[in-house]
Amino acid sequence: MTDHGQENAQRFADAGRPAIIRIEAVNKWFDDFHVLKDIDLTVGAGEKVVVCGPSGSGKSTLIRCINRLESHEQGLIEVDGIELTDDNKRISEIRSEVGMVFQQFNLFPHLTVLENCTLGPIRARGLSKTDARALAMEFLEKVRIPEQADKYPSQLSGGQQQRVAIARSLCMRPKIMLFDEPTSALDPEMINEVLDVMTELAESGMTMLCVTHEMGFARRVADTMVFMDHGEIVEMASPETFFSTPKSDRCKDFLEKILHH
């Protein structure tokens, strides 16, 4: 068993929550490039996991495998008891249970904010227009921009766009939310409005997997920190241990760079 595999199992036994994501011995290649190497990671319901690591270490690839935007070639990924395979029907089932927020927002530019939020509920969930609208307004209020509902994404600031993207995902009523560097494309003054929304979401008990370098947010919110480098999970620990006594040199270096600049 790998180093982090043991930790993983141990940590999990302690917390005593039911597993909602199980990743076991996952390997993935881009052509000949081995991006994910023997990844083991289990996430419990309601757990908040923050993933960090240097650029190119495979963080995005890992979380994109969880809703199968990328497919893995070896190993097992199970989300809410459903194993991810080539079976198409199951994939859309999983995708509507797993919300995802992208670094570049990826809002639909030809649709209004409200239409961005109702598209999934109407077309994938089969909700009526009125129900979808009510649902969308509920979540737009949660992210504090109900007044922008009829604008187009290009008329909003970056922070507002990212909050719409979060609302859009929440409208699918996901059990799990994945965040891929949600604040890296934002101007500094807008980062906090997005982190605040994410913190509230965490407090409401959502299972979250965040790739982020916002270490303040990580300390506040994370149950578990994961450090990746060169496609491997190098360290996995609670935030306290992770920040105070990182074990590997790679992790120490990384934290030094990111915390003292």
Added chain:
Amino acid sequence: MSDSATNSGHPGPGATAPPTTKPAQLWWKSTWFDIVQFVALGGLLVWLTGRGMAAMDYRWQWYRLPRAFYRVIDGELIWGPLIDGLLVTLEIAAWGMVLTLVIGLVTAVLRLSDSIAGRILAKVYLETIRNTPLLVQVSIFYFVLQPILGINNPLWTGILCLAFFEGSFASEIIRAGINSVSRGQWEASATVGLNRLQAYRYVVLPQAVPLMLPPLTGILVNLIKHSAILSFVAVFELTTEARNLIADTFLSFEVWFVVGGMYLVMTISLSSLVALLERRIRARG
């Protein structure tokens, strides 16, 4: 929870993991399988055409075709009409290209200049060419300008007309090439004391010309393609010769297939050159 049994097959820390190898791809998802299907499809198309032709009682007489290329009379080699036509087409393309470049360059210079009359002239020329059919341009050149200007060879009327037509595209290409060199390059040239002409000569053109080369070669392809329209007036290029040959021999399909093939060989080889040039330039960044 993730029971350790699942993970126990993996080596412990420290031991280097055995190079886990990537699983092989399914054969029916492979590139090769698609290529095979594509070739099969092409074969099917050819077969269907062949059957269609057989059904229509068309009498293939391929054996009569070599005479369209050459004949040997009294031990002397005489080129047939298709070769004559091909040579005329190539002549049109070659001279057309030279004139196109001249017209394109002059127009681009006028458009980039600060001269009012120059810009207006260029604009009128471009809009006229862009908003009328080539066929009408050919007719005007042949029926109107040829007598007025007293040109006595329709071939030259045709070349001139095509050059004016393609020149409008060439001027766009040249202008775009020059404009693609950033403003900073001009400013930098000024700061090192170059005048406008020197800036063109030593800084701008060396950067712009490589960008222009592929689309300008594309114009040569167009010249070959569009020269076929001159069969409308009395220019004896490849298409005209083909039509005359068909009128004489009734070998419609044989002749059109062969002539189409001749054009394709010329244009596709040039198009490939364009693609190659583009790739080179992109690779250089």
Added chain:
Amino acid sequence: MVRGSKKPRFGILDVIVLAAAIAAVAYVTYRVDSVLVYTWDWSAIPGYLFRYDEDLGHWVPNLLIKGLITTIRISIWALIVASIMGTILGVMRTSQRLLPRLIGWAYVEFIRNIPPVPFLFLFYFFISSQIIPLLNIGSALDQASPATLGVVEFLFGPANLIENFLSGLISLSMMSAAYIAEIVRAGILAVPKGQYEAGSSIGLSKLAIMRYIVLPQAIQRVVPPIAGQFITLIKDSSLVALISIQELSFLAMEIAISEQRFFEVWLFTGLMYFTICYACALAFGRLEKRMGRHLR
């Protein structure tokens, strides 16, 4: 010193250009008046636009206007047919599988490299002798009621020329489809990858992503250049004059010969094409500005 950014002003280049223009006009005038001793006579032209029909008792379009209508009619039809074909081919060219990409690529490259004129002759010959007879249009029209015939004539032109019209239409559409395929392909490729990912992350199927996310955005990008393709079609449709389809260029050719007025007829025909195409270009320019405002 910076290119093109200067205000236009009157300079030495203007003198040269004006001198050249004046010299050209003078030379042409000299040649026409003194060498060819040509007398211009435009009087026949209006009669070919409209003529007074004694039986009907009102003005009816004559050859040039009829030709123009045929030109516009064939261009609109070709645009419709080519848009459908082009969209399918364009989508194929962006497919993840190699096979549809190869098929689309082969079609586009073939059309782009074959000269239109031999292509027209070959396909016209093939289509009109092989495919059109299969459709049995002639006998179908013989049995049609006057009302149906009226509709058909409005859509496709005079009944006796319909087969000929269709042959030209198919050939023209096949050529145009290759260019529209390229436009559609570029439109689809311009939709960022993130849009597909965002679509699948909210659980939409591949089809729904195409239908609600990619195509609406692609269409906003694609409509202006496809509108431009209409202008190209009006111009290219003149080529079908070579296969005796009675559109504007063909009729102009006939009038020029019967009247022996080559100068006037061809210049006027050029002007007619120019007016239509230029007006379309101006209108489409507006359209382009209005579309795709929300796309970054």
